[in-house]
Amino acid sequence: MKIYQNQSTDSLIADISSVTNQSIPEEINRRVAEIITTVQAKGDQALFDYSQQFDNVTLDTLQVAKATIQAAYNEVSPTVISALEKAVINITSFHEQEKRSGFVDMPKPGVIRGSKVTPLSAVGVYVPGGTAAYPSSVLMNVIPAKIAGVKRIVMVTPPQKTGIDPAVLVAADLAGVDEIYQIGGAQAIAALAYGTETIPQVDKITGPGNAYVAAAKRLVYGQVAIDMIAGPSEIGILADDSADANDIAADLLSQAEHDVLARAILVTNSTTLANNVEVALTEQLKTLPRKAIAQEAIDNRASIIIVPTVAEMFTIMNAVAPEHLEVQLPDPMQYLGDIQNAGSVFLGRYASEPLGDYLAGPNHILPTSGTARFSSALSVSDFQKHIQFTQYDQRALQEDYQDVAAIARQEGLEAHARAVEQRFN
Amino acid sequence: MKIYQNQSTDSLIADISSVTNQSIPEEINRRVAEIITTVQAKGDQALFDYSQQFDNVTLDTLQVAKATIQAAYNEVSPTVISALEKAVINITSFHEQEKRSGFVDMPKPGVIRGSKVTPLSAVGVYVPGGTAAYPSSVLMNVIPAKIAGVKRIVMVTPPQKTGIDPAVLVAADLAGVDEIYQIGGAQAIAALAYGTETIPQVDKITGPGNAYVAAAKRLVYGQVAIDMIAGPSEIGILADDSADANDIAADLLSQAEHDVLARAILVTNSTTLANNVEVALTEQLKTLPRKAIAQEAIDNRASIIIVPTVAEMFTIMNAVAPEHLEVQLPDPMQYLGDIQNAGSVFLGRYASEPLGDYLAGPNHILPTSGTARFSSALSVSDFQKHIQFTQYDQRALQEDYQDVAAIARQEGLEAHARAVEQRFN
Known part of the structure; x- marks a missing residue:
């Protein structure tokens, strides 16, 4: 441990501001890119193959059955279930206050403009396996998406020889996950980004993972949204x-x-x-x-x-x-x-x-x-988007179109000017 | 032009969904990485050197003088100035409705929790030079940041032999830019991300640019926030x-x-x-x-x-x-x-x-x-962040700490459990 004393504020700031930048080794990026291409080409079959190869698990099906999820409640202590239920209540009541709404205004007669807030259609949540399988992270990822109104919340988590951690399954069920697939690593991220026969393509992927998962999230960013690389x-x-x-x-x-x-x-x-x-x-x-x-x-x-x-x-x-x-x-x-x-x-x-x-x-x-x-805690608005809209009638555009044309021509964009003038030709 | 008719919806969607993914050539990434390292090492001197080398302009100073900005008003047609003023009014009244606010609640006695919304401290706006110098984009980038409450809004734009486009200077002044620097390309992005003697380090960089600018924004992402790669x-x-x-x-x-x-x-x-x-x-x-x-x-x-x-x-x-x-x-x-x-x-x-x-x-x-x-128009909330806060008193934690400890032990994190129990030892 370092002790700093009798040092100027500026030099202290310089000393402590050096952060660990963990760049992903090129070899991992290369292998992950290959996994993504294979999942795009071969779909579910690639997922079965990779589970065999990387997790040493032979899967019959990708989706975790409802019965398995229900059975998990018997494998978790009632104290933990009750604590998770309390957590769901508190996380829900906090995040409900984050929900954004749209607006509409009429700045002058003939103009209606506004912003429509709408949830993303489908979201994928990655949950690591083994000792890093945290039921609390399931709640933190899923509840804001649920409150945003996301219709399809899909969870993926690596297959385990002994089965998925029952506390994770209980947390997923309490939080309202719609489907759970036992698939992990870069192949799970690829499946969520591009879709396979079984796994739906989603609009955003959240949740932490190892270096392969992080590399895959970076590579599919743009195809889908991601939360962050923690x-x-x-x-x-x-x-x-x-x-x-x-x-x-x-x-x-x-x-x-x-x-x-x-x-x-x-x-x-x-x-x-x-x-x-x-x-x-x-x-x-x-x-x-x-x-x-x-x-x-x-x-x-x-x-x-x-x-x-x-x-x-x-x-x-x-x-x-x-x-x-x-x-x-x-x-x-x-x-x-x-x-x-x-x-x-x-x-x-x-x-x-x-x-x-x-x-x-x-x-x-x-x-x-x-x-x-410059960034913030995961919140409901991370699962909402806003779509702007503008309606003008003839009298409103009549008052404004010459200003539009003036700026358009100043920018050298003649077709822009003509588009508004066209309405009055 | 392609005409599609008598085709099933599914096959139409498959046909039209193929988008142009413009990946940045490796050679550009390599050169941009070098420029960023040089700006970090040499600061302002690197900026003067690159302006000479890439823009063929010998600069005396980086900052555009207030007098130059005021003089620009005489070089822009009154029609365009008046149109820009009208645009400022409309953009401002629309975006004011996007401003987020925080909240606070007391879910039970002894607990105060909430979210404080606060603007980013400093933002950099990139404005391309030459024919792509768009005063309208200056307004669209700057006004939401201004409404968010960003204290320092810095604009950068490539130096021009004939001086910066006066319409861009007028737009920047109308929108409320605090400082303008005549520096462009990857070197401008590097300066904003890391700071130099003259140019302040910012928290977020917005605005479009050529392939070098786009590559630089990708490379500094994480060190600062960026808007998007358009x-x-x-x-x-x-x-x-x-x-x-x-x-x-x-x-x-x-x-x-x-x-x-x-x-x-x-x-x-x-x-x-x-x-x-x-x-x-x-x-x-x-x-x-x-x-x-x-x-x-x-x-x-x-x-x-x-x-x-x-x-x-x-x-x-x-x-x-x-x-x-x-x-x-x-x-x-x-x-x-x-x-x-x-x-x-x-x-x-x-x-x-x-x-x-x-x-x-x-x-x-x-x-x-x-x-x-999965994403939205640039908005005021892109320049705001939220900071969560939680205050518990003794009686409130007394009611909850055993639940915290139960989940912590379920996750194998004993030090977490002991931290809350410690309060009652």
Whole structure:
């Protein structure tokens, strides 16, 4: 872990702003391009072949049967099912407030113009397999699409010898997924982008995956929309003397256990707190099941930054633009206006970041690697589009067509001018 | 021009759905990557050097002086200035209705959660030089950013031996651009993405450009946000016997004159109209200044599709997902609900498409190449982001923390569970 102290704000910002840019190796891009071409050419057969080759699973069918999904409820503990149900309620009530609506106006007689908001027709959600099969991510991807009004929500997830994780199936069912296919990797992304005999072509693909999935999403971008290419998880914590060092250490570790590249940053005006957090981290790390991962992330990617004032704490953190930001200061809500760049903000001692990962309601699919400067949490509007419309009658165009023609000719586009003049010839 | 008749809807859709995918040649990508690296390393000096090398212009300063911008008003005809002023009013009043706002709710006592909507801090707008210097595009890019509340809007445009197009300078001034720099090509995109001594780093880059500009935007995507990589212009027209063939031909040509790759498609249930439009096209083409371009686009990229019913006309057009869509049918507003995929819709005889390019108010920066399936016109929300926030107090977390821990342990993330439990230890 790096400790920064007695350093100017500018040099601090320069030091911490270097992000890990994970470019995809050319070899992976080449292989993924080949997989995409094969799926386009051979459809379902390619999917069966790749499942055999990459997942070592011989599939009879691609679609997961309704009975399998219903049976999954018996394999998940009632405590977890009830927690997921509570999460569905909270995520739904939060995201319903994000729904956009259209508008119409008549700026003068004879003119009607507006914007019609409509959901995407079909969306595909990728859910990783194995230990990264997160039911919570299923909820976070699917519920906003459902609220947007997407008619067909398709989930894909890699086939497993022992069957798909039942908690993932339960989450998909609770969130309202329409169809689930057991297919993973670049071949699943290709199937969603171009369609096969069984799998429908979708308009947008969301959800995280390994390097092959990320490469495939980049390559099909344009053919379909994608959410983002997520980087390693990040937490930034702003805290002063009033904060509990054990709380802060625990929250830093909750991100560090995700990934050896995860980034955990504490910015404080208290040397005492900084020291106590260091001690607490060492202590808490000892008993963590994912100690090896968390330790490596803390050693190589964590930092504690000590600056003199609260104002400087915010300046530094806005430059970091963290995915998750905790404000552990007295009366934290007052600082909401000081935050320019962050994905999701957690205010006060009891808004521990994992609360947002699972239950509070805001989305946990968030901008990473500093992209919170210009992008936002996944939301309902990511599954809506708007279509503009304009109606003019004769008297309205009569008043305006000479202005249209004047600009058109200024731009050297004579056919544009003639098109409006044509109405009055 | 291709004429389709007596063909099944499915096979029609298959025939017309093949879009021109313009991938960027590897040689251009390589050179652009080099330019970006050089601008990062050498800053302003690289910009002066490249302007000499590529634009053959020796610059004294990068920024266009306020006096030059004021002087431009004397070089543009008062008719054009007044038309641009009218356009500013209409574009502003339309886009003000797109502005998003945040929300806050208290789903139970002790919980405050919400979404804060905030503008991006700085935006860069690229404006091409030469004959493609369009004042209308300046308005369409800048006004939504201004309404969003972006504090710093920076315009870049290639240096010209004879000075920047005065109409572009006037449009920039009317729209409220904060700074204008005379720098173009990949070097301008690099400067905006990484910043130089003179040019500020921005959060998002919008605006069209040549292949070098497009390649540079792709390469800096992730470091900054970009709007889109626009393809050739498109118009789709739905019309029946009641439509005027000369109007339709004129509107098809208004897109065809843009680019030899522009796409113009008429879908109709009237063979008479189809024949009359063909005749009118030939006639109108004769006297067009940009005849060579328009003729090539009409010959190679235009089509007239004849189907039996109005319902099939919409099915076909939704598969095309055109950038611009004209509905030239009686009582056109009634069909707004039939339109699933289009960038901007023009209803009725007097809503000629060029009206939307310049004056009506909706944006003319629109999804092309079928991407209207999943994307939308440039809008105010492209320059806003939302930051989620969550505050819990002790009693609220007390009620929820065991659910958080249950899901966390289900996902194998013990540190997540301990972070919330830690508050009650």
